[in-house]
Amino acid sequence: MLMLALTWLPPVTVVAATPGQAAPASLYEEAPVTWKSTLETRLAELEAGFPGEFGVYVQDLNTDESYSWRGDEWWYLASLIKVPVAIEVFARIERGELALDDSLVLRQSDYVDGAGQTNWQAPGTPLLVEFLLEQMLTVSDNTASDMLIHHVGLEAINRRARSLISSSEEQAHERLGEITTLVDVRRHLYGAMHPRAFELSGRDFIALRQAGNMAQRIEAFRIRLGVSRDALQMADMDQAFDAYEATGLNGGQLSAFGEMLASLSKGRALSPASTAELLSIMRRTRSGERRLKLGLPGELSFAHKTGTQHRRICDAGILTQDIAPMGLSPPALQEPPPRVVIVTCTRGPLSGGRAEQALAEIGAAVRSSGVTGRP
Known part of the structure; x- marks a missing residue:
């Protein structure tokens, strides 16, 4: 009965719900299997289990x-x-x-x-x-x-x-x-925390990297600038990276x-x-x-x-x-x-x-x- 009822419906276009760019297919046509459709199916499965x-x-x-x-x-x-x-x-x-x-x-x-x-x-x-x-x-x-x-x-x-x-x-x-220099990547990143990051040299950033984990690097950065913790505009590297990425550089x-x-x-x-x-x-x-x-x-x-x-x-x-x-x-x-x-x-x-x-x-x-x- 369900199949008989469906035959009276007008043609419907199905639009892919995934981020992939697959061509839409008619409800009554089976889309051909291509490398693109095969890849899209697998990517949807992979991202469903990916924490990001x-x-x-x-x-x-x-x-x-x-x-x-x-x-x-x-x-x-x-x-x-x-x-x-x-x-x-x-x-x-x-x-x-x-x-x-x-x-x-x-x-x-x-x-x-x-x-x-x-x-x-x-x-x-x-x-x-x-x-x-x-x-x-x-x-x-x-x-x-x-x-x-x-x-x-x-x-x-x-x-x-x-x-x-x-x-x-x-x-x-x-x-x-x-595209920028690699040292300017560091300046823009730390610059999201404090504008004086642009005063630092590549050697300074080598020292910051050697300071330890992300929290320790931020503390070393603050000390190198000689500013208080309250002077930093962001609390952690996650925020700093997000701000840097938003520049488009x-x-x-x-x-x-x-x-x-x-x-x-x-x-x-x-x-x-x-x-x-x-x-x-x-x-x-x-x-x-x-x-x-x-x-x-x-x-x-x-x-x-x-x-x-x-x-x-x-x-x-x-x-x-x-x-x-x-x-x-x-x-x-x-x-x-x-x-x-x-x-x-x-x-x-x-x-x-x-x-x-x-x-x-x-x-x-x-x-x-x-x-x-x-x-």
Whole structure:
């Protein structure tokens, strides 16, 4: 009886209730199963059990089909911004203004807290551009990053990053926030607590990081400024990070960042030789082994960059099968090898391990969707 009654209803459009961008289907038509619909179903299951939110952008570079789960929301990109820094450095190399075997001198003002070997070098040490790129991309060395940023300039980096997004100039500014130096990330973060944070040097922030946990760092910050606790405008780092993220600095849409990676992969950003060199470095990334890469097909290579900040982590890159230069398919193959851009970020959970687990599960979901080849 119920089925008979339904036949008299007018056609109804069902709109997806999840954050994904799946096409609506008629009530009487069974939507075709695609890699996008398969991925959306799995992401909905994953986020239901995740103590926070995540965003995902996936683009099949062979067909230009893309899928977004909160990918058009604003996300803090953390150290993902080091990829456009590297693109600008390679562009200067192509123009003959810089070379991989050129040296930049480490200055006292270059030091920033974080991983990598650059902080262990003495002021005045000449460091090869090739070394700085390797440190910036594979271990996310902040001091190496700022040395390169100071050399090529933030204006050029921001201009080039936005030029690689498939949007008008005005829209590109709305989709990708201003990239800053890594030391200014610290100044803006602590500046949410007290404006005199902008007086501090990179060495000061290294000392704050060494002070201990977040509460101890705030206390060390207060003492360094010589102000009372009442003078601090925020009580904890959670509030400070939220205020900093709200500025839009070093943030953007995951879809915009994904389009930038697509431009890089397709040779729109750099020459074939420079593209190959940059992606080769990104394949050697040593951070994030338990993020996307853990869930992706092991027979494919992942040229990627990670980002980590308080309650926020990211992983983004280009998944390929290295059987032909620039991803071209040999004539003997019936189908082109997979070339897929994946951009992911999480926000919310205090546990970095739980956030990394979510990214690994997202990687597995991308793999099982079929976009990377046979699941």
